[in-house]
Amino acid sequence: MSDFKATVRSRLPNLGLPAERETEIVEELAHQLEDTWRSALDQGATEEQARQQALAQIPNWDDLAREIRAAQVPIVSHAPVRMAGFLDDLRQSVRTLGRDSGFTLTAVLALSLGIGANTAIFSAAAQVLLRPLPFPEPERIVTLWENNIKDGIERDDVSPANFLDWKQASASFDAMATSNPWSFDFIGESEPEKFRGALVSESYFDILRVQPTLGRLFTAADHRPGRNNAVLLSHGLWKRRFGGDHGVMGRALNLNGRPATVIGVLPPDLDLRLHGLAEEVIAPQVVSESWRLQRRATYLKVVARLKPAVSLEQARQEMSSIAARLARELPVENSGVGVTVVPLLEHLVGGVRPALVLLMGAAGMVLLIACVNVANLLLARGVHRQREFAIRMALGAGGMRLARQLLTEALPMAALGGLGGGLLAFWGLRIATVQLGADIPRLEEATLNTSVVFFAGALSLLTALGSALAPAVRVHRAQLQDQLKQGSRSASFGVQTLRTKSVLIVLEVAVTVVLLVACALLLRSFWKLLNSDPGFASERIAVLQQFIWRQYTTPGKRLIYGTQALENLGALPGVEVAGLVSATPLLESSMDSSYPAWVQGEPPPPPGQERTAFHTIATDGYFSSLRIPLLSGRTFRDNDRADSSRVVLINQTMARRFFGAADPVGRGIAVRYRHAPVVYEVVGVVGDVRHESLIDPPRAEFFQPFAQNPSGAIIFVVRSSLDPEFLMSSMKQAIWKIDPTFPFYRATTMETLVKESLAGRRMQTVLLGAFAFLALTLAAVGIYGVISFAVAQRTHEVGIRLALGARRASVIVMILADGLRLAAIGVGLGLALAAVASRALGSLLYETSTADPAIYAAIAALVIAVAAQACLAPAWRASRQDPLTALRTQ
Amino acid sequence: MLILAQLEEVPRHGYEIAARIGDRSGGLVQFHAASLYPVLYRLERRGLIQGRWVEKPAQRRRRYYRLTPAGRTVLKEQRRGWRDFLSGMQRAAGFGHV
Numbered sequence: 004m005s006d007f008k009a010t011v012r013s014r015l016p017n018l019g020l021p022a023e024r025e026t027e028i029v030e031e032l033a034h035q036l037e038d039t040w041r042s043a044l045d046q047g048a049t050e051e052q053a054r055q056q057a058l059a060q061i062p063n064w065d066d067l068a069r070e071i072r073a074a075q076v077p078i079v080s081h082a083p084v085r086m087a088g089f090l091d092d093l094r095q096s097v098r099t100l101g102r103d104s105g106f107t108l109t110a111v112l113a114l115s116l117g118i119g120a121n122t123a124i125f126s127a128a129a130q131v132l133l134r135p136l137p138f139p140e141p142e143r144i145v146t147l148w149e150n151n152i153k154d155g156i157e158r159d160d161v162s163p164a165n166f167l168d169w170k171q172a173s174a175s176f177d178a179m180a181t182s183n184p185w186s187f188d189f190i191g192e193s194e195p196e197k198f199r200g201a202l203v204s205e206s207y208f209d210i211l212r213v214q215p216t217l218g219r220l221f222t223a224a225d226h227r228p229g230r231n232n233a234v235l236l237s238h239g240l241w242k243r244r245f246g247g248d249h250g251v252m253g254r255a256l257n258l259n260g261r262p263a264t265v266i267g268v269l270p271p272d273l274d275l276r277l278h279g280l281a282e283e284v285i286a287p288q289v290v291s292e293s294w295r296l297q298r299r300a301t302y303l304k305v306v307a308r309l310k311p312a313v314s315l316e317q318a319r320q321e322m323s324s325i326a327a328r329l330a331r332e333l334p335v336e337n338s339g340v341g342v343t344v345v346p347l348l349e350h351l352v353g354g355v356r357p358a359l360v361l362l363m364g365a366a367g368m369v370l371l372i373a374c375v376n377v378a379n380l381l382l383a384r385g386v387h388r389q390r391e392f393a394i395r396m397a398l399g400a401g402g403m404r405l406a407r408q409l410l411t412e413a414l415p416m417a418a419l420g421g422l423g424g425g426l427l428a429f430w431g432l433r434i435a436t437v438q439l440g441a442d443i444p445r446l447e448e449a450t451l452n453t454s455v456v457f458f459a460g461a462l463s464l465l466t467a468l469g470s471a472l473a474p475a476v477r478v479h480r481a482q483l484q485d486q487l488k489q490g491s492r493s494a495s496f497g498v499q500t501l502r503t504k505s506v507l508i509v510l511e512v513a514v515t516v517v518l519l520v521a522c523a524l525l526l527r528s529f530w531k532l533l534n535s536d537p538g539f540a541s542e543r544i545a546v547l548q549q550f551i552w553r554q555y556t557t558p559g560k561r562l563i564y565g566t567q568a569l570e571n572l573g574a575l576p577g578v579e580v581a582g583l584v585s586a587t588p589l590l591e592s593s594m595d596s597s598y599p600a601w602v603q604g605e606p607p608p609p610p611g612q613e614r615t616a617f618h619t620i621a622t623d624g625y626f627s628s629l630r631i632p633l634l635s636g637r638t639f640r641d642n643d644r645a646d647s648s649r650v651v652l653i654n655q656t657m658a659r660r661f662f663g664a665a666d667p668v669g670r671g672i673a674v675r676y677r678h679a680p681v682v683y684e685v686v687g688v689v690g691d692v693r694h695e696s697l698i699d700p701p702r703a704e705f706f707q708p709f710a711q712n713p714s715g716a717i718i719f720v721v722r723s724s725l726d727p728e729f730l731m732s733s734m735k736q737a738i739w740k741i742d743p744t745f746p747f748y749r750a751t752t753m754e755t756l757v758k759e760s761l762a763g764r765r766m767q768t769v770l771l772g773a774f775a776f777l778a779l780t781l782a783a784v785g786i787y788g789v790i791s792f793a794v795a796q797r798t799h800e801v802g803i804r805l806a807l808g809a810r811r812a813s814v815i816v817m818i819l820a821d822g823l824r825l826a827a828i829g830v831g832l833g834l835a836l837a838a839v840a841s842r843a844l845g846s847l848l849y850e851t852s853t854a855d856p857a858i859y860a861a862i863a864a865l866v867i868a869v870a871a872q873a874c875l876a877p878a879w880r881a882s883r884q885d886p887l888t889a890l891r892t893q
Numbered sequence: 894m895l896i897l898a899q900l901e902e903v904p905r906h907g908y909e910i911a912a913r914i915g916d917r918s919g920g921l922v923q924f925h926a927a928s929l930y931p932v933l934y935r936l937e938r939r940g941l942i943q944g945r946w947v948e949k950p951a952q953r954r955r956r957y958y959r960l961t962p963a964g965r966t967v968l969k970e971q972r973r974g975w976r977d978f979l980s981g982m983q984r985a986a987g988f989g990h991v
Contacts, residue, residue, distance in 0.1 A: 027946075028930070031907060031956050035926045038908035060926040070931035074938060 007033040007040070007057070014061075016068040020075055028071065036060055092411035109784065110377045111419045116777055117373030118424025120366040123431035126455045128359045131352050137272045139212045140308075145315065146350045147179070147305040147322065148343040153612075158343050160301040163294035165329065169305070169342070172325045175318035179307040180207035186550055187234075187258040187284045188746050195746040198240065198258075200284035210308040211273075216241075218252050218267030225266075225287040233287060234263045238271040240283040258284070259553055298336040306347065319344045338612075357846050358767050364843075365521065365774040368514050372781045375511045377420075379504055379788055381413065410468060417464045428455075435766075501793060508785055509829040512866060515775075515782040516833025517840055519862045522768075522775035524844055527858065528851040529768045532761065535850070538692035538701065539588060539629035544720060544753035545727035545734055546587055549745060552715030558645070561713035564741060569624065571737040572721055577730055581721045582624025585714040586617075588694050589756040590749065593718065595694075600705070602661050603671030603682050616657050616703040617694075618674070620714040625706075626652075626689060628722040629753075636668035636687030639708040649711060651683040655691045657703035672705065683707070696760050698849050720753075727752045767847070779869060787873040790822040794877040801881050811882040818881055822874030823867065830863045837862075894971040895922065896932060897964055900942060904959035907933060933958060941967055 011032045018025050036057040043053035061067055069091050135141050148158035149165065161169075161181070170179045180203060187198040208220045216238060225233045236251070245251045255262040263286065273281075309318055322342035330337045345353075555561040565583050572581035586593035599613030607613070623639045625631075634655060643650050651672065658667045667688060673680040683705070691701035709717075719738070723730050731750060739745065794801075801814055841853040899910045910933075911924040936942045941964035948954040960968070 027956070028934075032926060032930060034906070034953075034955060035908050035911075035930070038912075039926075042912075062925070062927060067927045067931070070927075071934060074931040074934035 007036045010058075011036065014064045016065060018068055018072055018075070020072075024075070032061070092408045093414065097415050107416065107419075110380050110416050111423060113373040113376045113781055113784075114416070114420025115423025115427055116781075117366075117370035118420055119427025119431060120774060120777070121370050122424055122428035122455055122458070123435065124359075124362050124366040125458065126428065126432055127435060128363055129455060132356060132359060136348055136351075137213075137270070141348065142346065143309040143311070144210060144347040145307055145309060145318065146345050146347055147307060148345065149301055150341045150343045151339050152341060153339045158345070161303045161305045162298050162301045163290075163303060164296065164298040165301075165337070165340070166303055166305055167290075167294055168329055169322065169325060172328075173318075173321055175310060175313045175321050176307040177310050178206040178209050179305060180204045180210055181288060181303040181305055182207065183288055183303055185284075185286065186748055187263075187286075188260070188553075188744075190257045190260075190744050195744050196244075197746040197748045198283040199281070200286065201282045202286050202288035204288040204290055207306070210306050212308075213270055213273060215267040216270050217249065218265070220267060221287045226289055228289050228291065231287045231289050232261065232263050233266040234258065235267045235269050235285045236265055237269050237273065237281065237283045237285070239281065241268045258286075298333065315344065315346065355763075358763065361521070361844065361847060362767070362770055362774075365518055365771055368518050369774050369777050369781070372511050372514055372778050372785075375507045375514075376781050376785045376788075377416075379507055379785055413468055414464075417468070421460050421464070504792065505825055508825050509832060511782050511785045512826055512829025512870070513833035513836060515778040516830055516862055516866055517837045518771075518775045518778045519866065520834070520837035520841055520858060521844060522771045523858045523862055524841055524848060524851055524853060524855070525764075525768045525771050527855070528848040529761075529764055531850050532697055532764065535693075535697055537588065537697050537757075538690050539631055539753075541629075541753040541757050543723050543725070543727055544628060545723065545731060546590060546749070546751050546753055546756065547719040547721070547734060547738070547747050548590065548593075548717070548749040549719075549738075549747055550716055551745070554742070554745065555715065558713045561715060561717075562645075562710060565622075565709055565713060565717055567741050568719065568738045569622065571740055572719060572734060575730065575733055575737055577723045577725045578734075579722045579724055580624050580628045581719060582626070582628045583622045583709055584625040584718050584720055585620040585716050586694070587625075587629075587718050587720060587753075587756075588692050589696065589753075589760050590718065593694075593716075597702075598674050598676055600661070600672055600674045603673045607673065607675075607680065613675070614660060614703070616653075616661075616674070616705050619704055619706050620709050620712050621652075621706045622709045625720050628720045629692070631692060632690040634688045634690060635666065636685070638687055638689075639710075643708045644710050647711075649681070649683045650686045650708065652687045652689050652706040653685055654689055654701065654704045654706075656701045657705055658688045660703050674705075697757070764847075779866070782866075783869050783873045786822060786826060786870050787876070790818065790874045791877040793821060794818055794881045798881070798884065802884065805882075805884070814882040815875075815878045818878035819871060819874050822870060822878075826867055826870030830866050833866075834859055834863060894968060894975065896929075896936060897941060897960060897968040897971070900958055900960040900964070901968065904945075904947075904957040906955045906957050910958070936964070940964075 008029060011029045015029065015032070018028065020028070039060055040053045040057035043056045044050070048056065073091060136144070138144060147161065147169065149161050150157050150159065163181075166179075166181055173179070182204075183202040185200050185202045187200050189196045189198055203221075205221070205223060205226045213220075215235070218235075220235065221233060224230060234256070236245070241247060241251065251265050252267070254265050256265060257263075269285070309315065319342075322344055326337075326340060326342045330340060551561055551564060555564050569581050569583055572578055586595050595617060597615040597617045599608075600616045601607055601613055621639075626633065626638060633652075636652075638652065639650070653661075653667060653672070661667070661672065662670065667685045670685050671682050672685055673682050675681075689706070692704075693699060693701055694704075719734070721727065721730075721734060727734075735747060735750060797818075804814060805811070837859070838854065844853055895914055896910060899905060899913045905913070907926075907929060911926070911929050915923050933942070933944070937944055937958070940961055942958045943961050944956050944958045946954045947957045
């Protein structure tokens, strides 16, 4: 009956085949329907029933069309037709994933987290560690430092006289220049403000080879004495303080009480971090004859540009021989002084590299775990479908064709995972740049860089393809009967698959243990740090720093200023005690200077072999406000004046180092500032304080009363009964009563300084903790999956056991034991790996041994507990099943 | 294998193949057109069977499929594989040898 042809033609979607072939297929299908119809009529069906039966032959015309299309792909193929098959696979796999949303969600989430963490961390690392500096031939720019290997000092600032000698004697560099931290008091229309800055010597910008955003850079004429009133503004300051106004060019600013002409604006991104924080104002350094005399005062940063033909190693050798010659010629000042040559990039980022590498490692491990999980999921599904594939193969489907289908199923998952990962990375990086930008050089400009995005794309693709490949390869290699032998009616799986999955789980657990151990070590170290005794109290302390040399040129004037300011502060309501000091703990801008010293009465040690001690100037109030205890002797008295005998307090470390067990009170200490030693009487010993950070061991330090040596660098340290933030402005006003044009270099609280000093570590710990938590969660999901899978496989066995009278509890124990065995192997492997890997953490830890058995034991217990938790649900399910149902599943 | 086996002696058309499989398996295995024809086309593409239009008097033309030499070889291999498998199953399941 010819109307079946019309039916088929109207229902069958276009096959995209040659018209002739399509007609043939329509005709053949029509025959089929017609034959069915006829046979139904023969068996006594009504016309309509027969027609229904015939049409029931083809329940879904779309599926049929797809199948025919795929079947028509010639073996010697044309690409477009093969592509059609590929698109079909893709469409089908998207549908499959949509149907199996739990599976898809888990896999995509795991991939997103792994890829996101990696993309963010690698973007940041590429930005911070690898991206070249924004200068021409940046690898030729180096920084030079004095070192003193004997004292364990690797990079110290350079003295002016040494710089001049280095510059004159060396032939390795195109140019060598200095930068000298300088501050600029700016008096504008509103409150006086302090700009951070530097004085740079001639050819500084020739070394960097930067172009100004506006105006010009310094010329030789700008460095001449008396002519040096030109200044350059940083891009940041120009935007912030002058609103990016081009009219600032040529303007005379009142800086440090004299007019200075703005001749240019520097390009953005010019932060060498030579002085801790980015400079805002740069002025020309005048190199005067007095520089020849300054051999021991080290305060200059030196940068240089290597000549094109000179390697870093050659420059190092040349500088070493110059330093050796200087040490021979000037034994008093230069004995033991060498030169460290460090590439600028290394100087900038060397400090953060270990932490970044650690985080990169951790992110990599999270990705590994994510991949293992996805592989496990895909394996489970692949196994589930092996029988389906085996049947299709038996019916003539090519192995490659099926493998391709599995692979295309992985594609949309990879795409989703990559997308999710990209988003997470984008957000993560945004948060990181805001939170850490100030602590980690060059991070602020970090964005997702394109190569990293590609990297993530490739990563997600590889992960999914790799995970899909295992079952795909198995299907392809499959021996038909093997497949069918392993197949059972309900779920199909193979012993071999379970073994693969078990290996993956052991791996996953091991990696998790490594991450957890690393995280625990960091946490412990951080906790110790938080609880370490810095030697001072930080609550409710305000810290206000000023530099007063220029306005208060004589010691007498400075003494009056300081005393008056302390009086004003003390009179404020809420203020308990106010002190003054030249260097406080944790304040980077503190002026630190150390000098050779020895116990009076002992023979002075030969030059270069003296022990050194830090020289700090303080008033009594400094010790009482920071609650630094007096251990013996007395503190300063009012009658310790400029004209009375010179006294000092020393700290515990100095007492131990210089006097051993003897009582230092009443003894004399000799200090050499330049040539002739100065002798002080030790009147007391105070407690140690950690200075540079909460980690560094306390240093030997002696304190001179402000009254006997009124310093120009002063820091007011004020303890109040209220939150010091509330009092900050009234404190400033109290000091401005003396001189309202006098800015504060830094006004903050001690607690802020403590927080800042911990910020990097806190973030490290938080990030690693997050990664470890992620890893643990993913591992738990993985263990749960595998155990559920294994339990499903053993349903029948469990049913028999239950039928034979096994107690349910013993079934639970049996299944738990299975899971825990895997977990235990993983934990064992992980602990061994962690013991090796954690050594890399050494430099990031504080008073924490990488081999702390308590940590290892705790992590092992934690992971086992989580694994047990993950096994419990499947075990419980298995034990509750009805033996009959269980038996029927086979 | 099932399809190849139906073509061992004479060429047959699609409806006939499906009907024979249904009859010979006692109705246990039913092929619908939706699954039959794609398989046929695939087997044809792989060179295991060959289809040809045949016109008989008083009938419209029909497409008959016959086994190619390659198809014959594959059928033999698959038969051996299934026989091993089935006898293994029988022994394992305790039906004894048939």
